[in-house]
Amino acid sequence: MYTIECGTGVPFSALFLYIERDSSVRNTYATSVPSPTTTRKFAPPYTDVVKDLTTSWSTSTWGSWVPGQTAISATDTADQYGQAAWSSMWLQADLHNYTTTGLFSATVSPTPVPSSELVLPPRDYFGPTDCYTFPEDFIFGVAGSAAQIEGAIGLDGRAPSLLEKLAPDNKPKDYVTNENYFLYKQDIQRLAAMGVEYYSFTIPWSRVLPFVLPGTPVNQQAIDHYNDLIDTVLDAGMTVNPRVNNPHASLTWLTPQVLLSHYADRVPIWVTINEPLLYAFNFKGVDRVIKAHAQIYHFYHDTLKATGKIGIKLNDNFGVPKDPKNSSHVLAADRFQEMQLGIFANPIFLGKQYPKSVLETLPGAKPLSKSELKHIHNTSDFFGIDPYTATVVSPADEGIKPCAANLSSSNELFPYCVKQETKNVHGWNIGYRSESYVYITPTYFREYLFYLWNTFRSPILVSEFGFPVHAEAEREELSDQLFDSPRSVYYLSFISEILKSIYEDGVHVMGALAWSFVDNWEFGDYTQQFGLQTVNRTTQQRHYKKSFFDLVDFVKTRQPSKD
Template sequence: MPFTTTVSPTPVASTNAETADMNYLLYKQDIARLAAIGVPYYSFSISWTRILPFGNESTPVNQPGLSHYDDVINTCLQYGVTPIVTLQHADPPLNLSLADPAYPNAFLYYAKQVMSHYGDRVQHWVTQNEPNIAFGIYTGTPYSAATNIMMGHAKVYHWYKEVLKGTGTITLKFANNLALPLDSTNPDDVRAASRYQDYILGIMGNAIFLGEQYPAEILNTTNLNLTALTPTQLSYLNGTADFWIAEFGFNPWMEWSKPVVYQLYDLERTLYYQEFLRETLKAIYEDGVNVIGALGWDNDEFSSYYQQYGMQHVNRTNGQFTRSFKRSMFDYVDFFHQFISA
């Protein structure tokens, strides 16, 4: 059983998080829809416990689980859609804490089953989704798990590159929440913003992308019980990501309470994406940033499925989970056609 099965939306919405949008049964339709509108990539995650029911080496590999994702990946390729696979998206096995010393090797064992099986068809891998915010009161995971999580990621990276001889790219997704000082002339505000960035990005970004120690601000915070990384650990972690994913999000205020026709004509989301993509082009052509792509992305919202953050609307009341493109999907694709050459 994965962790997400036990995370319950509000009672009025659902009793648990088991039924989202029925992609497990409707993936062929979903992939065909992406291809039809001209989206060339499909980013999805694989459920750890669908492959290894108990999460570690003591459990047999679930062949039907492997076969399911075989068909998902093959369907992508059939439609000319490139798959991007995330190994863990907020659903570690319920019996395996992120702080468990057994976690890094268990994650590596799971990754071996997946990457060796699909590696001939998948060239873009993400080890973990938003591990940099997996701590604190909300999740109950201690900050001391940060080293554990990073070592699990690094073990997978080194195995993929050095043992499997994988030729694809591999990274992890950070939640890139940005903090700015309320008053840039106030030293306390500036320090608060810097401290926030240390906790969001520095806690894992320092070691993986820079080969540097945890931020001093974090190490000096009492009661976190976070131990400094050793030189050996820093060397092992450094450079274990082929690129940085800058992940941000947006949802029109109270969109869920509006009539469906309003949700489908989501001008606010269109304007957000267009402005974001314009600034991305500036980063490329004015600042020289090596941007390799941009994906529209939805997320599993833990509080309620009334919120629909993506560029498609799902009807959860008609028994068929009917999908409908929102205006933002058409405008998003049109932006690439207008400004980006293939």
């Protein structure tokens, strides 16, 4: 490399050569994951497991819901779980502008990713400068969610779910999305080509257990599909990390048990329940989630004798006091964290009772018994958390106690009884704003990791984090969408703070999974693009974004030497 000193009159040709050589310090291409040489087993195969189970499941197959075609005319009306019964669920769903498939109706065979797609983009001018390396066992990967990428919602025996009703009629639906149900082999190939080693995905209960109720048949087509997906990931040299996609409260035990039995032999890390705060924030729902989670944990370790890790995954935009010097603001932030995290984490990680703020505020709340606490305590091998951003917290105007005491109050802040804002005490935004609620808040993130570790003393898995660049979807030129520097800033700053947390704060962070590996359906919206790849909604073609290269390259260059 040339050394250029000020005032030496370097020829233009030498300057150009210097720039070219400097850019080559980075790898020219992304480095793909090597093919596996062995496959570890973490539990007995299903054929052995099923012999020892007291619970067994009947399996069945159903057709596909195509309005106006054969599914409606099924004649097996005497079978309460037959084709006619399955079809009637779709008739009752009454979906508008329903589309069954997009371009594909069968699994697409993968093709190699051309090397021209794997050339690293130019660096941003500023970037992390630390020299820390990731621990040898650090987990790094990407995440996706079936409901947001699969499409094929009425095909191969899947039942309708609330997600089909979630978005208003004038908003995009999940009918097609990214057609990952048919394109999963290519999507996995693209991840492996980038050097991604872990893939976190969800398995939706509506595809596995169409009739919802305990004792109803399991969909064999779903079992076969996710079997092949898992094998495809392993064949690509990657590791899988499945999770159940927000099951109904009555399913929080049954659906994961089915999946653990079938797939535990090949899966080293499991998430029992995904972001329960989103759908179980009432006392009855929370109580069921915690007890079901404990059952799943004991089934995995005690019944299956599995040797992998299993845990719960919580969501929380970490609360920071608006004025750290004001004790009432600090107490408000504490209450916010208790009601978002402590409500689940106190019993599971500490063996402690529900927080006082929960018991005194949520209608119907009652303490766990000593025997329940004993059964629930230590039932997570890691603390899964989705900490996308921070939120600024201060007390309700009338104070927390008056707000919390008035159960009939129409106060929109109940039951938290704290204000959540995005500006600090001086009126500045807490960070660079995205297309949605996410702000770039890396220093708060580090404080949060410190809080989690010192409060709950469990290895932390940052199970989702990501950033939708403002107005990215409005950019007409594809190249402008791909050069997503704000997302790179988000990822590199957050991952840098993870390294500082590990080495400077003594926090045990076991891994981080970026959300999402591809732009997807954000529950009625395609403009909030969280993806590390773009998707052409007409052709389903994917393109890598700059942030994907930046993030993977950052991690790869900071892995410990294997010499």
